[in-house]
Amino acid sequence: MNIGTAAQKSGLPAKTIRYYEEIGLVHPHRAENGYRAYSDADLHRLRFLQRSRGLGFSIDECRLLLSLYENDSRASADVKELALAKIGEIDRKIAELRSLRKTLSALAANCHGDDRPDCPIIDDLAGT
Amino acid sequence: MNIGTAAQKSGLPAKTIRYYEEIGLVHPHRAENGYRAYSDADLHRLRFLQRSRGLGFSIDECRLLLSLYENDSRASADVKELALAKIGEIDRKIAELRSLRKTLSALAANCHGDDRPDCPIIDDLAGT
DNA sequence: GTTAGTGCTTCCAGTCACTGGAAGGTCAAG
DNA sequence: CTTGACCTTCCAGTGACTGGAAGCACTAAC
Incomplete structure (x- = not known):
């Protein structure tokens, strides 16, 4: 095809x-x-x-997975290890995003969000 | 300096x-x-x-934030909007990662993870 | 038989936000 | 005067594509 x-x-x-x-x-x-x-x-x-x-x-992980996929004598433990490592990575990313979210929403909550210029988000970014 | x-x-x-x-x-x-x-x-x-x-x-968002930072007549609502949009983005990413995690851990849980070749993770990736 | 339109080819460049490294100029300490 | 840290520019690479141009190949309609 x-x-x-x-x-x-x-x-x-x-x-x-x-x-x-x-x-x-x-x-x-x-x-x-x-x-x-x-x-x-x-x-x-x-x-x-x-x-x-x-x-x-990642592409390189896919390459490895493909070689395992096509290797009839692979050990399932090898695949499982990759999957578990990826889960760990995902957990780290989620934790990082959650921490970011917490910071940002605390900032947003303090900002009155009207047409006045004073803004705690900007103040925080400026480090003042 | x-x-x-x-x-x-x-x-x-x-x-x-x-x-x-x-x-x-x-x-x-x-x-x-x-x-x-x-x-x-x-x-x-x-x-x-x-x-x-x-x-x-992102860099472009930072560019915008900087211009707001240096604009004394900015509206704090503009900054807040950006922050809230970013929070939405973060939420979407977290949800995506959580769904990935769920799939991966279900797959890993079904894999015995020993030296035998049969592996439900590979089977799933292969779509069989 | 020709034309139009779609699908295929290759190659080059751009994305995002840096990061690494080479080749060379500048400065402060000993 | 040398050593070594620091600075400069420029070029190339990262990951995983994505867009676009120029040019064949194929199919269907007229």
């Missing part, structure tokens, strides 16, 4: 699929007219990438 | 300060030897940037 069809079926933009080829994540062969020709296995890889990227794995 | 001192006092790397100048956020004048010379006002701007960036505002 052509790249447009592969894009539709994988949920990835064609541009992204070409980019994934450029960085060695997929290797479709070419039709006689020079068009990329995607096999079902290629499509599986693309779908796999779409999902794992959607779960927040 | 020189860039090194400004860096120390603002908490920003010198590289970043030069970058901020390049994109027009600060305009230090130059000493006779060509070194950047930062006034106290410049330092205030840098500190302001350090804080607002730390609160998750």
Whole structure:
């Protein structure tokens, strides 16, 4: 199938699929007219990438996951470790965002928010 | 003061300060030897940037905040609006991360995590 | 047979907010 | 006078795409 069809079926933009080829994540062969020709296995890889990227794995992590996916003698522990590490990362990000939110909403709560110029948010940013 | 001192006092790397100048956020004048010379006002701007960036505002938002900071006739409502919009953004990001976390931890919980190859995480990514 | 329109190709540049490094000028201490 | 820290500019790279231009390839309609 052509790249447009592969894009539709994988949920990835064609541009992204070409980019994934450029960085060695997929290797479709070419039709006689020079068009990329995607096999079902290629499509599986693309779908796999779409999902794992959607779960927040970096390209390099996806590369690793793909190699585990295609390695029949993988240990599930390896995959689980990656998933748990990612969960830890997510937890750290959530904590950071929550702390940011707390600061910002405290500032916003103190700001009367009318047409007068005095504003505790600005004051705080200015460090005064 | 020189860039090194400004860096120390603002908490920003010198590289970043030069970058901020390049994109027009600060305009230090130059000493006779060509070194950047930062006034106290410049330092205030840098500190302001350090804080607002730390609160998750984009460079363009910081630019806007700076202009409000230096506009004595600003309306505090403008600043508050920006802060509240940012809080909304943070909330959306937290929700997204929480949903990711839920998916990932459900997957990880189902994975026995030993040296056998069968792994529900991989199965899910593969869409099987 | 020609034309229009869509889809494919490559390549280059831009995004965001820096960060690293090379090559070279300047300054203060010893 | 040398050493080493600090400063300068410029160029390139990061991650993961995304946009756009220029130019083939294919299909359907007229």
